[in-house]
Amino acid sequence: MTQANPLDPRDFAAALDWWRDAGVDCDFADDATDWLAEPEAEKTPETAAQSGGAAAPVAKPAAPEKIDLFAGSRPSDLAAFHEWWLTAPGLDPIGPRGRVAPRGNPDADLMVLVTDPEENDAEKLLSGPQGRLLDRMLTAMGFGEQDFYLASALPRHMPLAEGSAMADAGYHEVLMHHIALKAPHKIIAFGANILPLLGHNAAQGTKPLREINHERGRVPLLVSEGLDSLMAMPRLKARFWRRWLEWTDD
Structure with a gap:
């Protein structure tokens, strides 16, 4: 039997360069993980004692403090909410200038939500x-x-806004109050980051959110990718249409 030739060091280096050029040398999650680094030995209480030190207890991260953007005084009707949305100084760090108001028929059965206004x-x-x-x-x-x-969950265009962070910053409570004042019969929501603003978090799993519980009751909900994604990928339009047909057939 012929023995296989050992891998030439230059071939090995070339293989690593190929993986790096392909963009898969790291596993990108919240933090990049170097796949080619030597693994660190796990430090247990026993090994810590052997090395002369005690294992430090793992501190649990503190829950983020909820922010009351209403500052203790909530609008009592939809007209008052619109006024507050456009003028309240503490709604966002920039201030009132540049905010975009909801539009459409306040008495309509259907409420359409987007994460934020368009850029212009x-x-x-x-x-x-x-x-x-x-x-x-x-x-x-x-x-x-x-x-x-039609309404947005955020008062101005925020393309880099992360849904969970915005929910923790108080916009979940604002959106829930807005929905309660509007009291729609059904809601369609568009946006990759809109679920946390509607009260759904990763701990609840991947099961689709089918309804919203707000101050005045429950309302059926259909969630879709953002309108920008639907414009860029026609297949998402077809998927939305199937979801719409299934939703209205319930």
Whole structure:
């Protein structure tokens, strides 16, 4: 039997370079993990004692403090909420300038939610390509301009906002109060980061959120990827349409 030639060091280095060029030399999660590093020995109480030191207890991270963006005084109706949304100084660090108000029929059965306004929104929420896509979708679904109420969970365009962080910053409570004041019969929500703002967290698993419990009751919910993602990937539009048909057939 012919013995296989040992791997030339240059071939080995070339193989590592190939993996690095392919972008898989690290496992990217919240922190990058170097796959090629030597593993560190786990430090147990026994090994700590042998080395002359005691194992330090693992501290549990403190739960983030919930922030009351209402500052103890909540709007009592939808008109008052709109005024507060546009003028309250403590709603976000930037201040009132540049915030975008909800639009549509306050008495409509359907409430449509997005995570944040579009980049160039000023007087009108979703005034750009995302809004045009949404209008076409709602028309195909049988909704006219007076048949829906459109709102964002955040007061201004925040493209890098992380849903859980925004929920901890108080926007979950604001959104829940907004929904309670609106009291819709059903909600469609668009956005990759909108679930934490609706009260759903990773600990609840991957089961779809089908309804929202708010101050005045429950409302059926359909959640979709963001409108920007639907514009970029046509297959997501088809998936949304299937979800819509299943949702309305329940």
